[in-house]
Amino acid sequence: MIRDNSPEGATDQRLIGTYDQGCQGPTLVCLGGVHGNEPAGIHAAKRVFETLTKRRIPIRGRMVGLIGNVEALRQGVRHVDVDFNRIWMSERISKLDIFKPNGHTSGATASVEDREQMGLLSSLHRVFDEADDEVFVLDMHTMSADGAPFALFGDTLPNRRFASGLHAPLILGLEEHIDGVVLDYVNSLGHVTVGIEGGRHEDPRSIDYIEAVIWLALVSAGMIREADAPEVAQARAAMTAISRDLPPVVEVCYRHPIEDGDAFQMTPGYRNFQAVRKGEVLAHDKNGPVRCPEDGYILLPFYQGLGNDGFFIGREVKVGWLKVSSVLRRMRLDAVVHWLPGVRRHPTLKDNLIVNRSRAKWYALEIFHLLGFRKRRVEGDTLVVGRRKPNLANGRRS
Numbered sequence: 001m002i003r004d005n006s007p008e009g010a011t012d013q014r015l016i017g018t019y020d021q022g023c024q025g026p027t028l029v030c031l032g033g034v035h036g037n038e039p040a041g042i043h044a045a046k047r048v049f050e051t052l053t054k055r056r057i058p059i060r061g062r063m064v065g066l067i068g069n070v071e072a073l074r075q076g077v078r079h080v081d082v083d084f085n086r087i088w089m090s091e092r093i094s095k096l097d098i099f100k101p102n103g104h105t106s107g108a109t110a111s112v113e114d115r116e117q118m119g120l121l122s123s124l125h126r127v128f129d130e131a132d133d134e135v136f137v138l139d140m141h142t143m144s145a146d147g148a149p150f151a152l153f154g155d156t157l158p159n160r161r162f163a164s165g166l167h168a169p170l171i172l173g174l175e176e177h178i179d180g181v182v183l184d185y186v187n188s189l190g191h192v193t194v195g196i197e198g199g200r201h202e203d204p205r206s207i208d209y210i211e212a213v214i215w216l217a218l219v220s221a222g223m224i225r226e227a228d229a230p231e232v233a234q235a236r237a238a239m240t241a242i243s244r245d246l247p248p249v250v251e252v253c254y255r256h257p258i259e260d261g262d263a264f265q266m267t268p269g270y271r272n273f274q275a276v277r278k279g280e281v282l283a284h285d286k287n288g289p290v291r292c293p294e295d296g297y298i299l300l301p302f303y304q305g306l307g308n309d310g311f312f313i314g315r316e317v318k319v320g321w322l323k324v325s326s327v328l329r330r331m332r333l334d335a336v337v338h339w340l341p342g343v344r345r346h347p348t349l350k351d352n353l354i355v356n357r358s359r360a361k362w363y364a365l366e367i368f369h370l371l372g373f374r375k376r377r378v379e380g381d382t383l384v385v386g387r388r389k390p391n392l393a394n395g396r397r398s
């Protein structure tokens, strides 16, 4: 149990709303404003709370809306001191005062985002402690480029099940390229998590799309019945229409990092999911043209504001591959993958494997993805992969 160290009144500032009818069931946490210049998710959650309340729509369990970075939202900036969605490493969080008896925020020395993290941790853990069934967390973002909304998640089977009900293109593996995202932390606690990118920051349709995703999330989590809310059918139609010509599943295979002083300038006009070719000049920086490393789809091209991600490149994953991987994981083949040549168990880290890349050439990282592992790090010829934390709720494993 975690004590509430947040200053007086901070909890109310962070709360967008809450709705339940005292009926046992799952908890859906809609998290908005993790980046302060992305308020669309907060507006969308408010609309859903209003409709649920006004029409007293029957619900199992409880929906809660929380604001991530209250101060950055107040200032209208992505973040104040550091990116709030890059500081959720478990080892860092375990050292925060919030987990210590009689702990307190270390006031003057803490960054704005340190204090926001303490506040959000308090709010999240209070909701998790009160939950009496499965917990789902939807992290709602928008982007600097135009393009259709999409859902992203760590590839566990419960995350997949939840995400596939949102009728948005599914993006796998983004978290292998970025450390410390809030959903990775929540996922490591055993909860089901999906992130949603709703569209361009200033586009009013982004609010509509995220609202649609929240309605679909309530159904996907088994909390409301479609018959009780016509919004659900409308949401499905809207999401299906916007996703129609897009690949249903994409795996992120490349991230272009931006360092301070790079003078990174994206070539104008790229949209999310635009097909790109190897060698194409996607941007310029102080070293000259930045070329596309392989054929694929461009995701999250960086056009303005703060941030360290220039763009991501994804490649389409065939839906059949996902079905195969579901079957293999249910057969628990992940438990014997260390029998493969060039693969051994990590001597100290549970659920981690060490792969000798020259001996294990013929099966690439993809086979580990297939079995539910993710890349942890590469050291010379050695690759370390770790099993994604199983989702624990209802005893189901991923």
Ligand SMILES: [Zn+2]
Pocket (backbone or CB within 6 Å): 034, 035, 038, 141, 142
């Ligand atoms: Zn964001």
